[in-house]
Amino acid sequence: MPSSPSRDLAALPKAHLHLHMEGAMRPATLTELAQRAGVVAPPVGTSSSFAEFLLLYAAASALIRTPDDLRRLVREVVEDAAADGAVWVEPHFYPTRYAQVLGPTLSSEQAVLELAIEEATRTADRLGIGCGIMVSALRHDTPDDAVRLARLAARYAGSGVVSFGLAADESKFPPEPFAPAFTVARDAGLISAPHAGELAGPASVYGALDALGAKRICHGVRAVEDPALVERLANDGVVLDVCPTSNLLLRVVPSLDEHPLAQLLDAGVRCTLNGDDPLLFGPGVLGEYELARDKLGLTDEQLAGLARTSIEASGAPPALVTTALADMDAWLTP
Ligand code: ADE
Numbered sequence: 279m280p281s282s283p284s285r286d287l288a289a290l291p292k293a294h295l296h297l298h299m300e301g302a303m304r305p306a307t308l309t310e311l312a313q314r315a316g317v318v319a320p321p322v323g324t325s326s327s328f329a330e331f332l333l334l335y336a337a338a339s340a341l342i343r344t345p346d347d348l349r350r351l352v353r354e355v356v357e358d359a360a361a362d363g364a365v366w367v368e369p370h371f372y373p374t375r376y377a378q379v380l381g382p383t384l385s386s387e388q389a390v391l392e393l394a395i396e397e398a399t400r401t402a403d404r405l406g407i408g409c410g411i412m413v414s415a416l417r418h419d420t421p422d423d424a425v426r427l428a429r430l431a432a433r434y435a436g437s438g439v440v441s442f443g444l445a446a447d448e449s450k451f452p453p454e455p456f457a458p459a460f461t462v463a464r465d466a467g468l469i470s471a472p473h474a475g476e477l478a479g480p481a482s483v484y485g486a487l488d489a490l491g492a493k494r495i496c497h498g499v500r501a502v503e504d505p506a507l508v509e510r511l512a513n514d515g516v517v518l519d520v521c522p523t524s525n526l527l528l529r530v531v532p533s534l535d536e537h538p539l540a541q542l543l544d545a546g547v548r549c550t551l552n553g554d555d556p557l558l559f560g561p562g563v564l565g566e567y568e569l570a571r572d573k574l575g576l577t578d579e580q581l582a583g584l585a586r587t588s589i590e591a592s593g594a595p596p597a598l599v600t601t602a603l604a605d606m607d608a609w610l611t612p
C-alpha cells in the first residue's frame with residue numbers, strides 16, 4: 279500500500295517508549311527556567327559529540343530546582359506525547375539526579391520517583407491516555423547503584439513503573455556488569471529495555487540480550503552490522519526502540535538515507551519509532567513518524583506496524599492494548 283499523506287499520523291494510536299524525561303523538556307520551559315535562574319539557556323541543539331551531548335543534557339536537567347519544576351517537566355512530557363497521538367507513554371527517569379537537590383521533602387530517590395509517578399499518572403488520566411515510568415540507571419554510575427535503582431523500581435512494579443533501562447555512554451561502559459540489576463528488575467516483572475547498539479556495535483547488543491535479558495533495546499540499530507544478530511533479533515521477537523533523528527545528529531548513521539530502519543523491518547525485526555531527546559534533537563514521536571514517511575519512504579502499513587509493535591511491546595495494561603490495536607486497524611482501513 280502506498281503512503282497516503284491524507285492519513286493523519288497524529289491520529290494513529292501509538293506508544294512513545296524511548297524518551298528521556300529531561301531530554302523531552304519543552305524548549306520554552308528550558309528558556310523560562312534558565313531566565314529564572316539568571317543563566318544563559320544551554321545551547322541544546324549544538325552537540326558535536328556524545329560527551330558534549332551528555333553535558334548539555336546535564337545542564338538542562340540542572341535547571342530543575344524545585345519539586346514544582348519537576349512536576350511541570352513530567353506533566354509537559356506526558357501532555358506532549360498525548361498531543362502527538364501517543365495513547366501510552368513510557369518516559370525514562372533517573373531519580374538519583376534529584377534526590378538531595380529538590381529540598382527536604384524530596385531527599386530520597388523513592389520520594390522523587392513517587393512524585394514522578396503521581397504527576398505522570400494524574401496527567402495521563404486527565405488526558406485519557408496511559409503512562410508507565412521506565413526507571414533508568416546510568417552506565418557511569420556503579421553496578422551497585424544500578425542494583426539499588428532496580429530494587430527501588432521493583433517496589434513500584436505494577437504501581438507506576440513498568441520497565442528498567444540503562445543509558446549514557448555505551449562505548450565506555452559495556453552491559454555485563456549491570457546483569458545483577460537487570461535480574462532484580464526482571465524478577466519483579468519489569469521489562470528489560472537497556473540502550474545498546476547505538477554508540478557501540480553488535481557486541482553490546484549481544485551483551486544486552488545475554489547478560490541483561492533485553493526484551494526491548496533502546497536504539498539497537500548497529501545490530502545491522504552482524505547478519506546473525508539481526509536473525510536472532512527477528513527470531514526472538516526482540517524489539518528495537520529506534521530514534522532516527524537522534525541517530526543522525528549523534529552520527530550513529532552518516533545520513534538518513536543510510537538509516538537501517540527499513541532494512542531491519544525487511545529482515546523481520548520488530549521496531550518502534552521514538553524521539554529519544556526531542557529537546558536536543560527536534561522531533562517528538564509524531565515528527566519521527568512523519569520523517570519515516572517523508573524521508574525513509576515507509577508505507578502506511580509499515581508505519582501502522584511500528585505503532586502496533588510500540589503498543590504490544592509496551593508496559594500498557596491489556597485493555598489499553600486491545601483498544602489501541604482496534605483503533606489502529608480502523609486508521610489503516612477507515
Ligand atoms: N541519554 C539520553 N539520550 C541518550 C542516548 N541517545 N544514548 C544513551 N543515553 C542517552
Ligand code: ZN
Nearest residue numbers: 296473496554
Ligand atoms: Zn535514549
